[in-house]
Amino acid sequence: MIPVRGYEGARVAILGLGRSGLSAAHSLEAGGAQPVCWDDNEAARAKAEEYGLEVLDLAREGAFEGIACLIVSPGIPHLYPQPNRIVAAAQAAGVPVDNDIGLFFRSFAGAEWNDFDQPPRVIAVTGSNGKSTTSALIHHILREAGRDAQLAGNIGRGVLDIDPPEDGGAVVLELSSYQTELARALTPDIAVFTNLSPDHLDRHAGLGGYFAAKRRLFAEGGPDRAIIGIDEAEGRFLAGQLSEGAADDRVIRISVAEKLTGPGWQVFARKGFLSEYRKGRQAGSIDLRPIKGLPGAHNHQNACAAYAACRAMGLAPRVIEEGMRSYPGLPHRSQVIAEAGGVTYVNDSKATNVDSALKALQAFGSIRWICGGLEKEGGLSALAPALENVACAYVIGREAAHFAMQLEGIEAQVCTTMAEAVRRAHADAQPGDTVLLAPAAASFDQYDSFERRGEDFAACVAAALGSGQ
Structure with missing residues (x-):
């Protein structure tokens, strides 16, 4: 568990008592806060009470008096198509609204890090399609290479349920637009944008709002390395915004639609072959065709993103290839x-x-x-x-x-x-x-x-x- 920092002695409201809500409540308690919980579902409230959590109807008048923050579960709208009534009440009362992702990023680093040789790193993956496969593949490759790595967010464990990281450890997060749009803190070391296609448009009031939710991970997150799929206009736009020029290798461009050239850092796949180019020269390649866990061009795009992330973590191309070959694939995804x-x-x-x-x-x-x-x-x-x-x-x-x-x-x-x-x-x-x-x-x-x-x-x-x- 990651204890939440910054709310010692404060009352923090939690709306939604699914996995992320209950996890946030326990982590807030561990950090010295006093969680106040609500869910419209009676069974969810009963479960919270079994855990000894305080349950309070946040829709009642004056419920936000003395509340330091409202933590909202991902499925609850805070703006479009219209704000949930409890979120609207918090906003009217001037109470900040956050989610478990924001709590994680503000609480992840601990005092023990001062004794680490290498601080732990966070790799955050977002996009429309391929997030889960890319995240799981990165995690698998790191583990196969002997690295301490945990998988969390939209896949694996809840972000606040993970173990405190070890020296040199890594946390791989799959993040949806619902999670990135609201988090008040977003500070990944490496951020991945796979692609963009229309989805959740009612929640974001259109494609522009959907892209803006994804873009926050990069524009506000300020990652050391940004890995951007550029096969859509939005990805090309984002890569251009983050880069200082063609040779800026803080941005790694990936593609399955074209061969990428230039002085920067690129990873692309054509006809089943993955290639890495840096400063105009090939730095690595993998034949993806025999890898059963990654069939088709869409999985080759996932492979490019995972390869780039693992290279940014310092792994050699052959080590990454060995990890890919043993990747079993995810349930329900090809x-x-x-x-x-x-x-x-x-x-x-x-x-x-x-x-x-x-x-x-x-x-x-x-x-x-x-x-x-x-x-x-x-x-x-x-x-x-x-x-x-x-x-x-x-x-x-x-x-x-x-x-x-x-x-x-x-x-x-x-x-x-x-x-x-x-x-x-x-x-x-x-x-x-x-x-x-x-x-x-x-x-x-x-x-x-x-x-x-x-x-x-x-x-x-x-x-x-x-x-x-």
Whole structure:
């Protein structure tokens, strides 16, 4: 646990008692603060009381008298589409609003660091797609290289639940826009921006607000090294803002769309080969094609980002390559769950938006594509470049018929349920095919999370293979 510093003896309100809220409460207590907790969910309040935490209705009049700060869980809006009523009350009372990420950065460094030979470092990863894989890959490579490393944030442990770092240790954080937009302290040593595509637009009042939330990690965080994916205009803009010139190697540009040249520091992947260039000369290369845990161009972009971060941490190219080769991949992210009769079954349930689904479709050949769910804004037209890889689409979800109508130029079968989609895809698949779950939609019309959807897919595949249908 990381005890929260700076609130000794103060009353600090916490809104939302999920993982991050409860973790913040315990860390505040450990640092000498007095947490005051609230959640609209009665069961969540009861759980907090079981832990001995004070529960107080923060919506009542005068609730913020004597409160030093309000800590808000990531899912609770503080500005758009409209502020939560309790957040609005805190703002009206002049009470600062923060989150667990802000508490972490203000509390991470301890007095024991004075005795360390190398201070611990924080690598923070944000972007639209690939954050989890990039974060987990960096963590895996560091651990394989013998470094003390912990994985936290949107993946792994809560940021305040981690152990105090050791001499020379590293903490790898996956950070969403919900986390970066509100944190009052953001001071990573290395910050990574993978890419940007439309997502959470209602929460951020449009693409500009969404990008601004990501940009805070760099503009306000002031990292020593910034690793920027420049395959979109926003990434190129951000790299230009942070750099003092073409030779400024504090900014490492990454790409899977083009070969990068120039006097600076670049990492790019073309046709399955990763290359690192510094000062106009090649400094390292890796053949990514045989690495099963990183299939497709989108994972090659993740590999470029992780490679750059590990190089910034001082690891040699061959050490990084060894770590990549042993990387098993993450559940629900281009995860090979079965191979039978020449057919590969891949679970990419995390492909919850059109951009991530497009990348999944581009990673494989002849595809039996299971898709559908709760559609996000923008429609499905952006998937067109990859539909030539699709032999047939098997559409699930409550609005499966409407989803299928948008898939022009390919056969699309309305299945509604996962079990029926897997049954049909399995029956139709030929040797060389890939049965791919890449929904291009949220899961909440049928499942409470993308993980549950992926687990259902895996169970249905196991049932189909076991029955021999």
